[in-house]
Amino acid sequence: MVRAVPAPPFVSDRLAALAAADLLRDPPVVETSDGVTGRVNGREAVVLCSNDYLGLRCDPRVRAGAIEALEQGAGAGSSRLIAGSLPIHRALEDEIADWMGTEAALLCSSGYQANQALIGALTGAGDLIVSDALNHASLIDACRLSRASVHRVPHSDVDAVHQVLGVAARPASGPGTSPASPPSDTPNRAFVLGEGLYSMDGDRGPVAGWHAAATEVGAHLLVDEAHAVGVLGPQGRGTCAEVDVHPLARVGTLGKAFGAHGAFIATDAATRALIVNAGRAYVFSTAVAPAVAGAARAALRIIRSDEGAARRARVLSLARRLAEGAADLGFDLAAYDLDAPTPIVPVVLGSPARAIAVAAALLDRGVYAKAIRPPTVPPGTSRIRFTLSAAHTEEHVDRALKALQQTG
Numbered sequence: 001m002v003r004a005v006p007a008p009p010f011v012s013d014r015l016a017a018l019a020a021a022d023l024l025r026d027p028p029v030v031e032t033s034d035g036v037t038g039r040v041n042g043r044e045a046v047v048l049c050s051n052d053y054l055g056l057r058c059d060p061r062v063r064a065g066a067i068e069a070l071e072q073g074a075g076a077g078s079s080r081l082i083a084g085s086l087p088i089h090r091a092l093e094d095e096i097a098d099w100m101g102t103e104a105a106l107l108c109s110s111g112y113q114a115n116q117a118l119i120g121a122l123t124g125a126g127d128l129i130v131s132d133a134l135n136h137a138s139l140i141d142a143c144r145l146s147r148a149s150v151h152r153v154p155h156s157d158v159d160a161v162h163q164v165l166g167v168a169a170r171p172a173s174g175p176g177t178s179p180a181s182p183p184s185d186t187p188n189r190a191f192v193l194g195e196g197l198y199s200m201d202g203d204r205g206p207v208a209g210w211h212a213a214a215t216e217v218g219a220h221l222l223v224d225e226a227h228a229v230g231v232l233g234p235q236g237r238g239t240c241a242e243v244d245v246h247p248l249a250r251v252g253t254l255g256k257a258f259g260a261h262g263a264f265i266a267t268d269a270a271t272r273a274l275i276v277n278a279g280r281a282y283v284f285s286t287a288v289a290p291a292v293a294g295a296a297r298a299a300l301r302i303i304r305s306d307e308g309a310a311r312r313a314r315v316l317s318l319a320r321r322l323a324e325g326a327a328d329l330g331f332d333l334a335a336y337d338l339d340a341p342t343p344i345v346p347v348v349l350g351s352p353a354r355a356i357a358v359a360a361a362l363l364d365r366g367v368y369a370k371a372i373r374p375p376t377v378p379p380g381t382s383r384i385r386f387t388l389s390a391a392h393t394e395e396h397v398d399r400a401l402k403a404l405q406q407t408g
Contacts, residue, residue: 015358030368033058034391038390038395042152045367046366046367046368046399047368048113048392048393048400049385049387051199051256052389052391053387053390054230054302054389056258056260056299058314058391059302062295063115065296065299067291068371069291069295070294076288079286079287083246084289086293088274088311089287089293091105092293093107097302097304099237101237102267102268104266105267107262108282108285111138111253114253114282115138115224116142116145118142119139120280121275121277122222122271122274122275123189123191124188125147125148126146128147128148128150128168128189129148130151130164130273131153132156132205133152134155135195135224139193143193143239148319155275161213162213165217168217177289190220192210195226196228197226197228197231197232200332200383201334201344202319202335202344203334203337204228204340204342208221208243211245221248222249224251225250225251226251226252226253226256227251227343228252229257230257230303231298231315231316232310233306235303247375249267251265252266254295254296258296261295262292262296281289288408316342316343316389319343321397322397323345325339326404331348333346343388346384346386347404348381349382350374351382355373355384356371362384367400367401368398370385
């Protein structure tokens with residue numbers, strides 16, 4: 001018989017503090033067979049908070065890819081540096097590299113792990129990382145662990161990036177120096193770090209501007225395309241492909257538009273080799289399960305096809321319909337661009353309490369969309385974050401708009 005041991009008082013105190021600030025979270029149980037409708041804690045609802053942008057999570061072809069790959073085992077057994085790579089790992093990496101137009105790709109267990117491995121392998125003490133203020137927690141944590149000097153710049157402010165890089169690269173003047181002599185605090189290497197599509201505001205990162213700023217001083221651009229791959233750009237290759245920018249490395253995830261799990265880093269062969277050897281988050285993690293890789297391969301075939309293009313067009317059309325409707329109702333959509341829609345539509349409400357109340361009212365009306373609160377978003381910008389799928393219908397969108405209108 002298991003003996004229950006009570007939590008220490010500080011645990012209860014911290015939970016109570018979160019509850020008092022309307023920041024306590026308790027995910028509901030969601031049952032679904034199509035990814036866009038289902039039962040949320042037993043209540044029928046349209047699901048408008050999944051990142052399954054192309055509606056592939058429940059697609060029979062993607063599930064069949066996972067089932068077929070189970071013949072290679074339920075799990076990978078160990079880290080690839082210990083147990084080796086499975087054939088399906090290398091096959092998926094080759095297909096991703098071909099799709100992304102890079103020399104190589106590296107399969108990772110999650111987007112969080114991919115960002116940790118990438119930044120951990122490439123940066124270190126003496127380096128400079130210029131990081132966008134709204135970068136994902138995985139990027140923030142990777143920067144903290146890197147031992148590099150991190151300079152946080154305002155969101156999407158390319159001028160600020162230019163300024164920081166310009167100061168870092170500018171030679172010192174004074175006794176004992178020459179125009180060609182760098183100051184002692186000049187970083188060994190400089191990196192610009194941003195996202196292709198920001199997951200809370202639904203806005204694109206200014207990747208072309210970042211790339212120009214980095215190129216000007218010999219810095220390196222790293223872009224997290226987690227929410228963009230599969231959805232934006234030619235063949236769904238992301239925002240960098242939209243503007244023909246080629247950063248040192250791009251991170252994409254397989255658990256969003258792909259409907260599977262895991263992530264990848266698309267880069268050159270030498271950088272891949274360095275991450276394999278020096279990216280601690282990669283080195284010390286068990287490899288992706290065969291079924292995950294099999295599902296992702298099946299999804300990639302769809303994403304690259306004419307059907308994938310049609311799914312991208314559909315989800316962006318539905319997103320525009322929702323965004324325009326919410327704007328007409330007078331809601332604040334943050335930085336969302338109605339002329340360049342993305343599948344993420346934020347409705348900013350202000351306080352955590354109001355966001356919770358609106359989310360509850362929506363669920364009462366058969367619409368499941370999450371209240372997003374600090375620390376996920378800055379204080380004062382709590383919101384409902386709607387995410388669209390190609391599997392949604394116009395009726396689903398209109399139901400959400402009607403429910404929003406009724407919440408006031």
